[in-house]
Amino acid sequence: MENYLSLFETYNVPAAFWVNIQLSFWAAIIALVIGTVLALFRISPIASLQWFGAAYVNIFRNTPLTIILAFGFLGLFSVMQISLAADLNVSLFRIAIVGLALYHAAFVCEAIRSGVNTVPLGQAEAARAIGLSFLPAARLIILPQAFRGAIAPLGNVLIALIKNSTVAAAGSVAAESSSLMKTMIEFRSDLVIPIFLTFALGFVVLVIPIGLLTTWASRKLAVAR
Amino acid sequence: MTSEPQPTTPASSGSPLVSLRNVNKHFGDLHVLRNINLDVARGEVVVVIGPSGSGKSTLCRAINRLETIDDGEITIDGKVLPAEGKALAKLRADVGMVFQSFNLFAHKSILENVTLGPIKVRGMKGGEAKDLAMSLLKRVGVDNQAQKLPAQLSGGQQQRVAIARALAMKPKVMLFDEPTSALDPEMINEVLDAMVSLAKEGMTMIVVTHEMGFARRAADRVIFMADGQIMEQATPEEFFDNPKSDRAKDFLGKILSH
Numbered sequence: 077m078e079n080y081l082s083l084f085e086t087y088n089v090p091a092a093f094w095v096n097i098q099l100s101f102w103a104a105i106i107a108l109v110i111g112t113v114l115a116l117f118r119i120s121p122i123a124s125l126q127w128f129g130a131a132y133v134n135i136f137r138n139t140p141l142t143i144i145l146a147f148g149f150l151g152l153f154s155v156m157q158i159s160l161a162a163d164l165n166v167s168l169f170r171i172a173i174v175g176l177a178l179y180h181a182a183f184v185c186e187a188i189r190s191g192v193n194t195v196p197l198g199q200a201e202a203a204r205a206i207g208l209s210f211l212p213a214a215r216l217i218i219l220p221q222a223f224r225g226a227i228a229p230l231g232n233v234l235i236a237l238i239k240n241s242t243v244a245a246a247g248s249v250a251a252e253s254s255s256l257m258k259t260m261i262e263f264r265s266d267l268v269i270p271i272f273l274t275f276a277l278g279f280v281v282l283v284i285p286i287g288l289l290t291t292w293a294s295r296k297l298a299v300a301r
Numbered sequence: 302m303t304s305e306p307q308p309t310t311p312a313s314s315g316s317p318l319v320s321l322r323n324v325n326k327h328f329g330d331l332h333v334l335r336n337i338n339l340d341v342a343r344g345e346v347v348v349v350i351g352p353s354g355s356g357k358s359t360l361c362r363a364i365n366r367l368e369t370i371d372d373g374e375i376t377i378d379g380k381v382l383p384a385e386g387k388a389l390a391k392l393r394a395d396v397g398m399v400f401q402s403f404n405l406f407a408h409k410s411i412l413e414n415v416t417l418g419p420i421k422v423r424g425m426k427g428g429e430a431k432d433l434a435m436s437l438l439k440r441v442g443v444d445n446q447a448q449k450l451p452a453q454l455s456g457g458q459q460q461r462v463a464i465a466r467a468l469a470m471k472p473k474v475m476l477f478d479e480p481t482s483a484l485d486p487e488m489i490n491e492v493l494d495a496m497v498s499l500a501k502e503g504m505t506m507i508v509v510t511h512e513m514g515f516a517r518r519a520a521d522r523v524i525f526m527a528d529g530q531i532m533e534q535a536t537p538e539e540f541f542d543n544p545k546s547d548r549a550k551d552f553l554g555k556i557l558s559h
Contacts, residue, residue: 121385196402196404198400198402198403198404199404199406199407201367201398201400201404202398202400202404202405202406202463203406204367204390204393205365205367205393205396205397205398205400205467206393206394206417206418206422206466206467206470207390207391207393207394207395207418207422207470208390208418208421208422209386209387209389209390212421216417216421217406220408221407221408224408299407299408300407300450300451300452300453301407301452
């Protein structure tokens with residue numbers, strides 16, 4: 077037990093989790109914005125936008141996240157010299173956020189689209205009938221109802237995103253938790269199983285409230301019909 | 302294609318407010334609108350009846366382009382119905398629509414349902430829109446429900462709100478697509494009463510309905526559709542007492558025998 081506790085003196089585990097929380101937070105916000113725009117593209121009356129939305133979703137949803145994040149580090153940063161900050165680690169951190177956001181935007185788009193499917197067609201027809209064009213109808217009538225119908229699937233995307241933030245290791249974000257776990261295992265092979273359990277528990281604790289919260293919110297905010 | 306006679310006789314003089322010229326529409330192999338010609342004069346109340354599948358709802362929905370048409374031309378107040386975009390939205394704002402399933406905005410209060418169009422489409426100020434909405438809600442008798450959500454109202458109340466929502470746009474013409482078909486019997490009259498008083502005030506109305514009593518009370522002209530064609534049109538007295546086509550006789554025989 078003392079051995080185990082000494083781990084926390086040597087290694088700053090909460091700081092590593094904090095990196096994952098920050099990665100997830102920013103990636104979630106960017107993914108929500110991009111995903112909403114993509115969902116608008118996919119339900120828009122303009123064929124080229126529909127096509128773009130579908131192409132984006134199919135490309136990013138079907139590419140392994142590890143490849144996207146490794147490309148961010150090796151392709152964008154190392155080869156193409158694209159840097160998002162003067163400091164090396166900050167730049168890698170931001171590139172990882174962009175990679176996570178681009179990947180999860182595809183899932184956000186599909187979650188919102190499933191929400192749009194919960195809105196009866198008559199709502200859009202009524203919006204058009206009073207003279208709203210596509211964007212105002214989407215903003216005022218369709219999306220507010222679609223988001224309420226999409227809370228649970230959006231919650232699932234967020235849960236996946238938090239856990240997937242460990243893949244940022246592939247983008248050389250060394251401060252995040254799975255990288256720290258690797259280091260700890262390397263130096264304290266006597267405690268492999270407790271170390272695994274610690275990190276597993278850490279993520280469970282992070283993720284469970286999100287599941288509870290989204291279930292509660294999707295009930296609370298459901299549109300009465 | 303049969304060539305039934307399709308008289309186009311508006312009830313009053315002047316240029317027609319709504320005009321359909323040689324309108325055709327197919328759903329796949331089904332020819333739902335066959336060469337429809339129809340003029341509706343300002344202030345006229347036209348009731349469209351016919352068996353289900355006759356194309357009467359499609360006709361109603363085509364007039365504000367919720368259904369596209371394959372060919373032909375629809376004009377509203379002299380303007381050809383645009384294909385899409387802002388011009389279409391602008392024209393739709395002048396055409397009130399009441400749906401069979403009410404379609405009130407489910408996440409907005411009754412009051413917001415009525416003020417949304419005037420504020421967002423007409424650019425009206427909030428206070429002014431609220432006054433307008435409350436007076437319209439009062440007129441259809443649901444002003445005491447203004448703060449509730451649509452799901453908290455009965456079907457008849459919801460449909461009256463839908464009428465108020467359409468009226469708030471100050472439309473040139475009102476389209477009713479089977480407005481009482483989804484209602485419980487005891488609520489049909491409250492909606493029909495609102496429609497009759499609207500007709501008496503001179504609103505131009507195109508009403509698809511199965512309510513023959515409404516047609517007799519409020520219609521200037523009855524149009525009978527079958528198989529995507531206008532089979533017959535006449536004043537309500539003429540049509541109900543002395544239908545000319547066999548299809549109309551057959552239809553009236555079936556619905557009036559009970």
